[in-house]
Amino acid sequence: MSVRVRFAPSPTGPLHIGGVRTALYNYLYAKKLGGDFILRIEDTDQNRLVPGAEAYIIEALKWVGIEPNEGVGFGDGKYAPYRQSDRKDSYRQYAEQLIQNDYAYYAFDTESDLEALKAKYPNFKYDASTRLEGKNSITLSAAEVAQRLANNDPYVIRIKLPEEEHVHFQDEIRGNVMVSTTQMDDKVLLKSDGMPTYHLANVCDDYIMKITHVIRGEEWLPSAPLHVLLYRYLGWENAMPKFAHLPLLLKPDGNGKLSKRDGDRLGFPVFPLEWTDPVTKEISSGYKQGGYLPNAVLNMLAFLGWNPGTAQEIFTKEELVNAFSLDHIHKAGAKFDFEKAKWFNAEYIKNLSNEQLAVLVKPIVTQKFGVQEEHYLIKAVGLVKERLVFLNDIEHFAYLFTSIAQYDTTALSKITAIQQQFPKQAFETFIQEQAFTDASSLEHAIKDFATANALKIGDVMKFLRTSLVGELSGPVISDLMILLGKDEVLKRVQNCLQQQ
RNA sequence: GGCCCGUUCGUCUAGGGGUUAGGACAGGAGAUUUUCAUUCUUCAAACAGGGGUUCGAUUCCCCUACGGGCUACCA
Numbered sequence: 237m238s239v240r241v242r243f244a245p246s247p248t249g250p251l252h253i254g255g256v257r258t259a260l261y262n263y264l265y266a267k268k269l270g271g272d273f274i275l276r277i278e279d280t281d282q283n284r285l286v287p288g289a290e291a292y293i294i295e296a297l298k299w300v301g302i303e304p305n306e307g308v309g310f311g312d313g314k315y316a317p318y319r320q321s322d323r324k325d326s327y328r329q330y331a332e333q334l335i336q337n338d339y340a341y342y343a344f345d346t347e348s349d350l351e352a353l354k355a356k357y358p359n360f361k362y363d364a365s366t367r368l369e370g371k372n373s374i375t376l377s378a379a380e381v382a383q384r385l386a387n388n389d390p391y392v393i394r395i396k397l398p399e400e401e402h403v404h405f406q407d408e409i410r411g412n413v414m415v416s417t418t419q420m421d422d423k424v425l426l427k428s429d430g431m432p433t434y435h436l437a438n439v440c441d442d443y444i445m446k447i448t449h450v451i452r453g454e455e456w457l458p459s460a461p462l463h464v465l466l467y468r469y470l471g472w473e474n475a476m477p478k479f480a481h482l483p484l485l486l487k488p489d490g491n492g493k494l495s496k497r498d499g500d501r502l503g504f505p506v507f508p509l510e511w512t513d514p515v516t517k518e519i520s521s522g523y524k525q526g527g528y529l530p531n532a533v534l535n536m537l538a539f540l541g542w543n544p545g546t547a548q549e550i551f552t553k554e555e556l557v558n559a560f561s562l563d564h565i566h567k568a569g570a571k572f573d574f575e576k577a578k579w580f581n582a583e584y585i586k587n588l589s590n591e592q593l594a595v596l597v598k599p600i601v602t603q604k605f606g607v608q609e610e611h612y613l614i615k616a617v618g619l620v621k622e623r624l625v626f627l628n629d630i631e632h633f634a635y636l637f638t639s640i641a642q643y644d645t646t647a648l649s650k651i652t653a654i655q656q657q658f659p660k661q662a663f664e665t666f667i668q669e670q671a672f673t674d675a676s677s678l679e680h681a682i683k684d685f686a687t688a689n690a691l692k693i694g695d696v697m698k699f700l701r702t703s704l705v706g707e708l709s710g711p712v713i714s715d716l717m718i719l720l721g722k723d724e725v726l727k728r729v730q731n732c733l734q735q736q
Numbered sequence: 737g738g739c740c741c742g743u744u745c746g747u748c749u750a751g752g753g754g755u756u757a758g759g760a761c762a763g764g765a766g767a768u769u770u771u772c773a774u775u776c777u778u779c780a781a782a783c784a785g786g787g788g789u790u791c792g793a794u795u796c797c798c799c800u801a802c803g804g805g806c807u808a809c810c811a
Contacts, residue, residue: 458806697770709772
């Protein structure tokens with residue numbers, strides 16, 4: 237039987253990187269085994285829907301490059317629709333089937349009924365020991381139940397758990413997990429608005445869509461036994477998928493799982509794409525807009541909770557697919573490491589060819605400094621490639637594209653001293669005489685000029701650097717001179733000579 | 737509170753009854769470079785604690801502590 241996994245987010249907001257990682261692990265697992273990766277939208281809570289969230293999820297998956305081959309936004313497929321609200325009518329029959337088989341019951345308790353029970357019993361939960369106090373099809377007469385249903389009285393359908401039974405299941409990451417039904421409660425399966433809860437919908441859809449492996453976050457571990465029971469009661473136990481509960485992504489500081497707020501609080505994105513809250517208009521930064529490369533993000537995310545068991549850390553997507561396996565997933569939660577994320581991105585940028593980098597950086601450069609000639613841009617980015625952590629960092633290298641607007645004051649003060657005995661005229665002539673064909677002969681010529689004029693090489697370099705860069709750091713001077721060309725170099729030198 | 741899951745350098749992690757406990761990021765030092773960045777070399781840095789089991793436990797078991805998750809007609 238071929239492997240089928242699903243990523244099943246709820247469109248209650250933008251997908252954050254924890255979700256992206258879950259999607260990634262599903263994707264890697266499916267691809268590794270030649271299976272299918274499905275996107276299912278779990279929008280059974282109509283009150284929490286956020287406009288744009290679904291589209292965001294789809295865009296985000298596209299951007300990082302882990303596209304489902306089936307599901308909402310990806311051409312659908314054999315088991316469409318993949319949006320649970322579009323499958324609303326399919327769930328009721330299963331809930332009713334459960335009632336038929338005495339595995340579930342109608343419950344008519346109102347909100348205030350429930351509150352009264354909670355007030356009466358500390359730590360109240362609706363279960364075998366308390367359901368006799370509720371207004372449900374167990375306590376009410378058949379006639380009254382029929383009457384209430386006929387009246388369209390609001391009701392929910394609850395699972396009827398056995399009083400005491402140990403539910404075991406095998407988690408692919410954690411091994412055997414056991415929970416007693418005494419610790420569980422009669423969870424609502426079908427809500428009074430006719431929508432299923434997560435528990436019902438997820439089990440039904442996974443069964444119907446022939447999902448073989450449920451790979452999801454650890455927050456689902458406590459409800460997994462409930463799902464196991466549901467498979468059993470629905471008669472699907474032999475088709476039950478395997479479960480793998482992933483460790484959570486934690487805040488880099490302090491406690492708790494990584495949340496939306498942490499990113500902008502600590503200075504890194506938690507969302508793949510920038511997101512504007514439709515209500516508050518608050519903007520949350522995104523990896524894409526922050527100048528990250530999708531494959532770097534994937535690589536970084538893959539290593540937060542998984543490792544290949546070797547020393548290799550830089551992996552292409554294909555290599556990740558090949559190396560991936562569930563048993564190399566770490567059990568404990570992982571704190572997000574921003575420094576490591578930056579390192580991954582810088583590594584990926586360094587591994588790009590100048591041509592590739594130029595393409596990626598072109599929109600930023602054009603927007604900041606105007607249109608550049610293609611070959612020039614390629615050479616320019618090559619000069620600063622190993623200085624970029626993010627694509628956006630290119631904007632800190634204005635001197636590659638425009639003349640120096642402002643000189644660094646310490647650089648200027650450093651060269652003032654030098655300028656006293658600097659043979660300005662001779663130097664200009666010297667530059668004019670150079671061929672500007674290759675960097676090393678140019679560098680030799682500069683050194684020769686320095687010795688011939690009894691100047692310190694370092695001083696001449698410092699002067700040139702300030703002229704060309706505006707400050708005392710940057711790429712090798714002769715390389716930069718070749719890039720800029722004689723005319724521009726001369727212009728900048730003359731301009732710098734006029735400073736002070 | 738109850739239940740479930742977890743705990744190796746600051747962080748991500750490898751390992752697993754007998755190891756100098758390995759790697760990466762970050763940090764320190766040095767080399768290269770006209771500068772900065774890159775690169776290279778190098779240093780520092782960990783098995784939460786207590787009991788067992790064992791000739792021997794970081795590794796297996798139990799307890800404690802700590803961390804995380806769940807505990808909704810949210811997913």
